[in-house]
Amino acid sequence: MPSDKFRADRAKRTRTLTLGAVMLVAGAVLAGFGWSTPSLVLAGKAVLFLVGLTLVFQGVSRLVIGIRGKRIDLLFTLAVIWLIGLITVAVLAPVLPLGEHNDVAKTLLEPTNMSPQLLTDHPLGTNNQGLDMLSRSIHGARTSLAISLLAVTIGTVVGGCIGVIAGYYRKGVDSVVGIFTNALLAVPPLILLIALSTFLEPSLRNMALALSLLTIPSMVRLARANTIAFAQREFVMAARLMGATRLRVMARELVPNVILPVFSMAVVMISALIVAEASLSFLGLGIQQPDPTWGNMVAEGEGGAMEDFPHIVLVPGAFLFLTVFAFNLLGEKAQQRWDTRSAKL
Amino acid sequence: MRRISLRIGELIAVLFVVSFGVFAMVTLMPGDPAVAILGEGHPPQDYENLRQELGLNDGLLHRYWDWLSGAVTGDLGTSLVPPQTDVTERILGALPVSVELAVLGLVIALVLAIPLAMWSAAHAGGAIDRMISATMFATLSVPSFLAGLLLIMIFANGLGWFPRAQWVRISEDIPGNLHHALLPAIVIAMMELALFTRILRNDLIVTLNEDYILAARAKGMPPWRIMVTDALRPSSFSLVTLMGISLGRLIGSTVIVEYLFALPGMGSMIVTSANQGDYPLVQGAVLIVALVYVVVNAGIDLSYGYLDPRTRRVHA
Amino acid sequence: MNERDDLVLDVRDVRTTFLTPRGPVRAVDGVSMSLRAGETLGIVGESGSGKSVLGRTVMGLVSNSPTTTITGECRIAGLDVHALKPKDRRKLWGPEVAMVFQDPMTSLNPVKRVGTHLTEALRLHLGVSRKEADERAVDLLRQVFIPEPVRRMKQYPHELSGGMRQRVVIAMALACDPKLLIADEPTTALDVTVQKQILDLLATLAADRNMATILISHDLGAVEGRTDRVAVMYAGRTVETSQTSRVFNAPVHPYAEALLASIPRIDDAPHTVLRAIDGSPPNMLNPPEGCRFAPRCRFAVDRCHQESPELRELADGTADTHLGACHFPLLPARQEVS
Numbered sequence: 001m002p003s004d005k006f007r008a009d010r011a012k013r014t015r016t017l018t019l020g021a022v023m024l025v026a027g028a029v030l031a032g033f034g035w036s037t038p039s040l041v042l043a044g045k046a047v048l049f050l051v052g053l054t055l056v057f058q059g060v061s062r063l064v065i066g067i068r069g070k071r072i073d074l075l076f077t078l079a080v081i082w083l084i085g086l087i088t089v090a091v092l093a094p095v096l097p098l099g100e101h102n103d104v105a106k107t108l109l110e111p112t113n114m115s116p117q118l119l120t121d122h123p124l125g126t127n128n129q130g131l132d133m134l135s136r137s138i139h140g141a142r143t144s145l146a147i148s149l150l151a152v153t154i155g156t157v158v159g160g161c162i163g164v165i166a167g168y169y170r171k172g173v174d175s176v177v178g179i180f181t182n183a184l185l186a187v188p189p190l191i192l193l194i195a196l197s198t199f200l201e202p203s204l205r206n207m208a209l210a211l212s213l214l215t216i217p218s219m220v221r222l223a224r225a226n227t228i229a230f231a232q233r234e235f236v237m238a239a240r241l242m243g244a245t246r247l248r249v250m251a252r253e254l255v256p257n258v259i260l261p262v263f264s265m266a267v268v269m270i271s272a273l274i275v276a277e278a279s280l281s282f283l284g285l286g287i288q289q290p291d292p293t294w295g296n297m298v299a300e301g302e303g304g305a306m307e308d309f310p311h312i313v314l315v316p317g318a319f320l321f322l323t324v325f326a327f328n329l330l331g332e333k334a335q336q337r338w339d340t341r342s343a344k345l
Numbered sequence: 346m347r348r349i350s351l352r353i354g355e356l357i358a359v360l361f362v363v364s365f366g367v368f369a370m371v372t373l374m375p376g377d378p379a380v381a382i383l384g385e386g387h388p389p390q391d392y393e394n395l396r397q398e399l400g401l402n403d404g405l406l407h408r409y410w411d412w413l414s415g416a417v418t419g420d421l422g423t424s425l426v427p428p429q430t431d432v433t434e435r436i437l438g439a440l441p442v443s444v445e446l447a448v449l450g451l452v453i454a455l456v457l458a459i460p461l462a463m464w465s466a467a468h469a470g471g472a473i474d475r476m477i478s479a480t481m482f483a484t485l486s487v488p489s490f491l492a493g494l495l496l497i498m499i500f501a502n503g504l505g506w507f508p509r510a511q512w513v514r515i516s517e518d519i520p521g522n523l524h525h526a527l528l529p530a531i532v533i534a535m536m537e538l539a540l541f542t543r544i545l546r547n548d549l550i551v552t553l554n555e556d557y558i559l560a561a562r563a564k565g566m567p568p569w570r571i572m573v574t575d576a577l578r579p580s581s582f583s584l585v586t587l588m589g590i591s592l593g594r595l596i597g598s599t600v601i602v603e604y605l606f607a608l609p610g611m612g613s614m615i616v617t618s619a620n621q622g623d624y625p626l627v628q629g630a631v632l633i634v635a636l637v638y639v640v641v642n643a644g645i646d647l648s649y650g651y652l653d654p655r656t657r658r659v660h661a
Numbered sequence: 662m663n664e665r666d667d668l669v670l671d672v673r674d675v676r677t678t679f680l681t682p683r684g685p686v687r688a689v690d691g692v693s694m695s696l697r698a699g700e701t702l703g704i705v706g707e708s709g710s711g712k713s714v715l716g717r718t719v720m721g722l723v724s725n726s727p728t729t730t731i732t733g734e735c736r737i738a739g740l741d742v743h744a745l746k747p748k749d750r751r752k753l754w755g756p757e758v759a760m761v762f763q764d765p766m767t768s769l770n771p772v773k774r775v776g777t778h779l780t781e782a783l784r785l786h787l788g789v790s791r792k793e794a795d796e797r798a799v800d801l802l803r804q805v806f807i808p809e810p811v812r813r814m815k816q817y818p819h820e821l822s823g824g825m826r827q828r829v830v831i832a833m834a835l836a837c838d839p840k841l842l843i844a845d846e847p848t849t850a851l852d853v854t855v856q857k858q859i860l861d862l863l864a865t866l867a868a869d870r871n872m873a874t875i876l877i878s879h880d881l882g883a884v885e886g887r888t889d890r891v892a893v894m895y896a897g898r899t900v901e902t903s904q905t906s907r908v909f910n911a912p913v914h915p916y917a918e919a920l921l922a923s924i925p926r927i928d929d930a931p932h933t934v935l936r937a938i939d940g941s942p943p944n945m946l947n948p949p950e951g952c953r954f955a956p957r958c959r960f961a962v963d964r965c966h967q968e969s970p971e972l973r974e975l976a977d978g979t980a981d982t983h984l985g986a987c988h989f990p991l992l993p994a995r996q997e998v999s
Contacts (some may be wrong), residue, residue, distance in 0.1 A: 046499075178355075179355065179358045179359055180362060182355070182359045183359045183362035183366065186360075186363050186635040186638050186639050187363060187366075187367075187631060187638075188595075188600075188634060190600050190601070190612075191600065191612070191615055191634060194600070194615060194616055194619055195370060195631065196370070197619070198619040198620070198627075275488040278490070279490055279601055282490045282601075283600075285616075295490075298490065298491060301494065306494065306498055310498070313491075313495075317495070320488060320491060321483075321486055321487055321491070324486040324487075325486035328482065328485060328486050329482075555767060556762060556764055556767035556768045557767060557769055557770040559722070559768075560760075560769070560830070562754075563720070563722055563754055563759065563760045563762075564754060564755050564759075564781070564785070564833065565751045565752060565753070565755040565756075565782070565786060566751070566781065567748075574773075575770050575773070578772045579770070579771065579772055
């Protein structure tokens with residue numbers, strides 16, 4: 001009976017709301033405890049904090065179901081919010097009232113290695129030279145994002161074009177492209193970067209160029225595979241028969257179709273590039289101090305600093321993790337929509 | 346047969362390109378190798394003599410050919426940095442470390458991934474499946490150097506269960522070796538574990554939807570047996586491909602881990618020699634790394650024939 | 662002695678409901694039937710009539726789960742399949758009841774040899790040694806008329822033709838001597854010439870072993886002449902069931918009549934218009950009230966749209982059972998059945 005259904009639904013909704021609220025509060029308590037208590041080993045604190053966060057997440061998710069009646073993809077929404085927020089703040093960084101991020105001369109009087117205190121001048125603490133962690137993290141975001149986005153754009157455009165050409169012309173061009181692609185892939189990415197870093201100055205532009213070399217082979221492969229698949233379809237033949245030049249066919253028929261899976265892979269690659277740049281900077285071969293990037297910020301924790309001042313590693317680490325996670329999620333969704341063949345990988 | 350010879354031809358072409366690329370790139374390095382060896386402050390004639398001796402004044406192709414012909418016979422040149430040991434010797438010393446790390450990491454990842462994936466696939470969509478998937482996804486998003494640092498923070502320094510640096514050769518002391526190798530291997534395993542579990546799980550779910558699985562169920566076979574004997578093998582193809590790619594890639598990518606744990610493997614050797622401008626070492630090491638990757642991948646291709654009987658014979 | 666005891670299959674009022682994101686779907690909505698040893702029952706209907714789901718429910722392959730609800734009784738050799746624990750239910754599959762699936766291409770595991778498919782079942786249920794299992798497997802292949810059985814044992818499914826693969830599937834089903842064989846569209850995926858061979862094979866094997874068989878098909882021709890009785894299904898319900906010859910010669914339900922009339926015959930005059938049935942099967946998320954065939958029935962009146970007809974005995978003046986679910990069955994004297 002219709003009224004039974006409604007009543008049952010209401011009871012269910014109340015239960016969901018209550019459970020959600022309980023989880024939220026319990027989770028917040030656990031997380032807060034894990035964050036601030038001085039009394040436990042770091043491992044224990046981390047566990048408490050993570051469990052607390054999970055509970056908060058589940059709680060909010062249930063609350064949303066209870067209020068709205070429908071389930072939303074909470075994780076995806078949060079990821080998008082994080083990215084939009086981060087990019088906005090990164091772009092606006094020079095005009096925001098942030099602390100000092102790289103000029104050591106200006107921080108001679110600031111406290112060093114201060115732990116995060118949310119309501120002070122240094123909400124995320126300072127490093128061992130008094131530079132503000134929040135500001136450094138945001139400026140680091142600026143650098144990392146700029147490099148990655150630039151690199152992925154270059155890689156996509158160049159790799160995509162080469163891939164389409166190779167996939168459409170086949171024969172000789174395809175073999176040559178194939179050999180070069182395989183050759184590039186045969187060298188492990190990090191090794192390639194390290195080798196390049198020995199004779200390139202670690203500027204933003206050079207790093208973007210080096211990283212784009214990493215994306216090109218995968219893009220070539222993807223674009224080529226998709227081009228071959230599409231080129232066999234009748235609409236391509238129809239265009240040729242109507243007198244289109246090969247260039248026109250590639251530009252007007254193939255590229256618009258190939259662009260979607262290529263774009264999805266590009267999003268997936270952004271996170272890989274962020275990690276690559278961070279790894280390189282961590283090794284000291286990328287962006288140099290005192291200019292911050294998440295990689296070299298984590299490197300400051302080496303040599304014993306991280307035991308005493310874990311926030312030096314955890315703050316940039318958290319930024320790094322959240323951003324990479326968000327891009328990965330976005331990329332996966334994009335692939336599910338537009339490129340189901342690679343989506344599983 | 347034709348397929349195999351074609352593949353080998355491709356292989357060789359790729360190796361040529363890689364080796365030439367590395368060689369050419371290294372010559373772009375700033376600084377004068379002669380200066381790097383002799384140090385500053387010598388009269389210009391000394392540098393010129395050394396350059397003559399090293400053949401640095403010959404054309405690029407000439408030098409490449411010299412180096413390559415040497416390489417094929419096993420002589421990769423001599424390191425520029427004192428002690429000027431034979432490059433091949435240095436590589437042979439460092440390679441086993443990297444190989445061991447990579448293999449150990451892969452084994453750990455595989456051993457953990459298979460049961461995790463099977464469980465996830467069997468209860469696809471359930472709470473445990475989603476939890477495992479979420480954890481794996483999160484692990485994929487943690488860069489290896491961060492994971493390594495955190496693990497060191499917790500296990501090596503915090504709890505003191507594992508040593509932080511140094512290395513014990515496997516030829517000397519096996520338990521000691523494993524003790525040192527375990528934590529770095531776990532760091533390596535983390536990333537691969539996440540990848541393997543996801544792919545195997547997805548593949549298993551697809552396989553489990555096939556008709557022959559239903560037919561096997563209708564024969565009365567218990568679910569775990571179906572999983573192991575019927576579902577696992579067809580699903581393993583993409584896993585095997587991935588393993589091959591991982592193995593080849595890891596040999597060089599153990600860089601971060603080797604750096605973090607101060608281990609004498611190929612990765613850290615390349616980093617140090619790159620910093621020092623020791624180009625023969627860099628060239629030789631990168632060549633070997635590329636060789637391993639290419640050979641392993643070829644091996645993976647061939648193993649397909651064993652795993653999937655449909656590909657064993659040439660298609661009619 | 663209770664008459665029910667010699668029934669190999671006894672199904673009473675079984676309903677299978679699937680919970681989909683858009684609502685519950687009652688794929689099988691109150692079907693009853695029974696079979697004795699050696700009998701062959703045909704189940705015919707369009708795609709979506711629920712016949713495949715019925716076959717799987719009867720066997721227990723589809724069973725109660727968070728998204729599936731099954732009510733009613735399905736007794737095989739006296740045991741209610743859905744009341745058993747999964748472990749016990751599995752013990753039935755093979756020795757008591759077996760199923761032959763539609764597509765032989767996909768029913769066999771491509772990475773397993775033909776022999777393994779057979780010996781697996783033998784060793785699992787009968788516990789025989791490997792050597793004996795091999796021998797029995799070869800014998801089974803011989804029984805399904807596969808030439809050179811010893812050689813075939815070692816081959817892989819992709820090395821066999823479609824017809825041979827289906828024979829292997831049949832051999833696999835018969836490996837443990839089941840009392841009941843359910844064949845779900847066994848010939849749909851095969852060439853026409855092979856179809857006859859397979860159907861003949863099934864008939865021979867059933868006769869030799871005194872095995873009860875259910876033949877599910879949308880192809881009326883496959884069912885005619887090879888089954889003792891037939892049940893016509895529409896929208897999850899049985900609309901007519903009786904001896905095959907009776908249903909085929911003098912169908913009583915308008916749907917059955919229309920179905921039979923729609924088959925093109927070789928002796929039709931050229932350019933004869935095909936007598937298709939107008940409309941399409943109902944949406945099982947929201948089946949119509951009243952008779953489900955009424956929207957498409959050319960005899961439908963108001964009562965048909967309001968009241969759902971029960972499946973009941975029709976007094977058509979003969980001794981054998983003839984059940985039909987219609988308010989106005991097409992009996993020689995067309996009267997309203999109250």
